Amino acid sequence: MKRSIKVIVTLLLITLLLPINVSAVTLKEYEDAVAKYTAELKEKEAKIAKGKEEIAAVKKNIADTEQKIAATEEEITRLQEEIERCDKEIKKKDAESKKIMEYYQIENGNNAYLEYIFGATSITDMVYRMSVAEQLTDYNDKIMKELKQLIETNKAKKAELAKKQEELETLKKKLESEKERIEQEVSGVEGTVPSTKGQIELYQKRVNYYRSKGCNSNDIIGVTCDVPPKVNPSGGGSVSPGAIIGENGFRFPVNGGRISWGYGGGHKGVDITRGCGTPIYAIAPGRVYYVGNGLDNYGAYMVLIVHNVNGRLVFSQYAHVQPGIPVYVGQSVDTNTVVAYMGSTGYSTGCHLHLEMSRDYGWAYNGTYSQYVNHITSPWNYVPSPY
Numbered sequence: 482m483k484r485s486i487k488v489i490v491t492l493l494l495i496t497l498l499l500p501i502n503v504s505a506v507t508l509k510e511y512e513d514a515v516a517k518y519t520a521e522l523k524e525k526e527a528k529i530a531k532g533k534e535e536i537a538a539v540k541k542n543i544a545d546t547e548q549k550i551a552a553t554e555e556e557i558t559r560l561q562e563e564i565e566r567c568d569k570e571i572k573k574k575d576a577e578s579k580k581i582m583e584y585y586q587i588e589n590g591n592n593a594y595l596e597y598i599f600g601a602t603s604i605t606d607m608v609y610r611m612s613v614a615e616q617l618t619d620y621n622d623k624i625m626k627e628l629k630q631l632i633e634t635n636k637a638k639k640a641e642l643a644k645k646q647e648e649l650e651t652l653k654k655k656l657e658s659e660k661e662r663i664e665q666e667v668s669g670v671e672g673t674v675p676s677t678k679g680q681i682e683l684y685q686k687r688v689n690y691y692r693s694k695g696c697n698s699n700d701i702i703g704v705t706c707d708v709p710p711k712v713n714p715s716g717g718g719s720v721s722p723g724a725i726i727g728e729n730g731f732r733f734p735v736n737g738g739r740i741s742w743g744y745g746g747g748h749k750g751v752d753i754t755r756g757c758g759t760p761i762y763a764i765a766p767g768r769v770y771y772v773g774n775g776l777d778n779y780g781a782y783m784v785l786i787v788h789n790v791n792g793r794l795v796f797s798q799y800a801h802v803q804p805g806i807p808v809y810v811g812q813s814v815d816t817n818t819v820v821a822y823m824g825s826t827g828y829s830t831g832c833h834l835h836l837e838m839s840r841d842y843g844w845a846y847n848g849t850y851s852q853y854v855n856h857i858t859s860p861w862n863y864v865p866s867p868y
C-alpha cells in the first residue's frame with residue numbers, strides 16, 4: 482500500500498516537472514488517432530454484425546411461433562368439429578332410443594312398454610322382451626354417456642389450446658418488439674459509422690502527408706520536421722517601396738490602406754481596406770498550406786500561411802480575397818510575395834482584407850478547430866501598424 486502511494490506520488494511529480502509544450506503536436510498523435518478511430522470502427526462493425534445475427538435468430542423464432550400458432554388453430558378447429566360430431570351422434574342416439582320405445586308402444590297399443598312386457602306369452606318371453614328393450618336403451622345410454630364425456634374432454638382440451646394460443650400470440654408480440662429494438666440499435670450504430678470513417682480518413686491523410694514530408698512518429702509537426710522558412714528579424718532581402726516592415730521581420734500586408742475594423746470584441750482579426758484588387762503581401766516569410774474557399778462557412782476565399790518564429794509556429798490568414806490566388810500550397814513565400822488580391826468573397830459587403838493570426842495551432846494545420854480558435858492572437862502582436 483505504502484509502496485504504491487510512493488509510486489503514484491513519484492509519477493505525479495515527474496508529470497508536473499516535465500516541461501509542458503502546448504504546441505507540441507507530434508505525428509504520433511495523429512497516428513494514435515487513426516488507431517483509435519480504426520478500433521472504434523471495428524467495434525462498431527462487430528456490434529452491427531452481432532445485432533444482425535440476433536435479428537436473424539429472433540426472426541426465426543417469430544416464424545417458429547407463427548407455425549405453432551397455426552398448428553394450434555388447426556387443432557382447435559379439429560376439436561370443435563369433433564365436439565359437433567359427438568353432439569350430432571348424441572342427438573341421433575337419443576332419437577334412436579325414443580324410436581325403440583315408440584316401436585314397443587305402437588306394437589302394444591296405448592298401454593306402452595309395461596303392458597307389452599306383461600302381455601308376454603310366457604315368463605320367458607316376458608323376460609326376453611324386457612331384456613331386449615333394456616339392452617337397447619342401456620346401450621344407447623352408455624354410448625350417449627361416452628359421447629358426453631368425450632365432448633367434455635374435447636372442450637377442456639380446446640380451452641387449454643386457446644390459452645396456449647394466447648400465450649403464443651403474446652410471445653410473438655414480445656419477439657417482434659425485441660426485433661424492433663435490436664434493429665433500432667443496429668441502425669443507430671450504423672448511423673455513426675460514416676463519421677468514424679471520416680475521422681480515420683482525416684487523420685490518415687495527415688499522417689500520409691507528414692510522412693511524405695519526412696516526419697517520424699516523435700517529430701513535432703512544423704518544429705522538428707516540415708519546418709517552414711524562418712522569420713529573421715530585420716532580415717535582408719529586397720523590400721518593395723511603401724512596405725512597412727517591423728524590427729521582428731513582419732510587415733503590414735498592403736501598401737497604404739486603412740483599418741476599417743480593429744481586433745477584438747468578437748472580431749477575430751483586423752479588417753484592412755485599400756480598394757478591390759489591391760495586392761496583398763505575406764506578413765512574413767513562411768509556407769502556404771491552404772488556398773481556397775472550402776474552409777469558411779460562407780465560402781470566402783483565403784490563403785493560410787505558417788511561419789516559424791524562433792521555432793514557434795505562427796499562422797496568418799488572408800480572407801475574402803479574390804478567387805484568382807497567385808500562390809500554391811507548399812510554396813515558400815516572403816514579405817515580397819503577393820499571396821492574394823483584395824476581394825469581397827464570402828460574408829462581406831465590400832472589398833477588404835480580413836487578417837487573422839494564431840500561435841501554436843493553425844486552422845486546418847494541427848489540432849482541432851477549437852484549439853485553433855483558443856490560440857487566436859491580435860495581429861498587432863507581430864504586424865507593424867501603418868499609422
Ligand SMILES: [Zn+2]
Binds near residue numbers: 834835836
Ligand atoms: Zn474581419
